Amino acid sequence: MDTAHIPDLITPAVPFFVVSLIIEGWVAKRMKDSGRPLLGHTVKDTAASLSMGLGNLVVGIFWKGIAFAFYLALYQLTPLRMGSGVAAWVLLFFADDLCYYWFHRIHHEVRLFWASHVIHHSSEHYNLSTALRQTWTPMTGLPFWAPLALLGFHPAMIVTAQSISLLYQYWIHTEAIGRMGPLEWVLNTPSHHRAHHASNERYLDKNYGGILIIWDRLFGTFEPETERPxxxxxxxIHTFNPVRIAFHEYAAIIRDVRRPGPLRIRLSHIFRGPGWKRPEPEARPAPTPTPTPTLPA
Structure with missing residues (x-):
């Protein structure tokens, strides 16, 4: 597959990413000087995020051609054709965002998929560099956009919509932007996404939306930012090693699956939620001691 004709909006945006990171760092310093500190950046954490982003770009050089070929094969199988007019693009915008919602949600609710997505949540900081902390195993996302090809959307349109969504989500990874008024009802905003990246119990598994937040409101996974994330x-995981960041959860799954136990328990370590724990074996009740007979006096 010749990848030269596959739309690529991400690589040309790299200079913008670099400039915006510098601007955000400057804003963070100004806010700190004015007594309103942000969590900001650390050199090691930012370097780790940038390393993950570069690795994702390298993997994408090979993977995007395979994914495009898969969507093209599905597109050629279906008799449906959505065309490329304005109405098709509007419909694709909502359809792509719905696909992203379920892609994102499943990647939080099933451990095998979480092993790919956990990379993006592994930073203890929240800034624009966090947006670049992307997976090195993007293969887990392939099935979630397959319905769009079967509905008759051209693969080039699908890839373009995915890129637009990814670019949109870059700017919401910041503490420098507060609430955005009425837009909070419809769009995924920095406030909504800060809650998504938080480990506070009330925020866990919430706000999965890509560009829109309406799917979370519709499916009951919305949670507003009400306490400090x-x-x-x-x-x-307390590491800045890119290889460990990329594969630590896969290694943990392998360790859990290799532990002795029934097949259903081993499979549960793969297909249940990331927080699932195997049940502890029930303790056997202690045997009742046999009374010692006493001899008659």
């Missing part, structure tokens, strides 16, 4: 995982 504590960023990171419920059990942080």
């Amino acid at each position: 504590v960023y990171g995982l419920t059990k942080n």
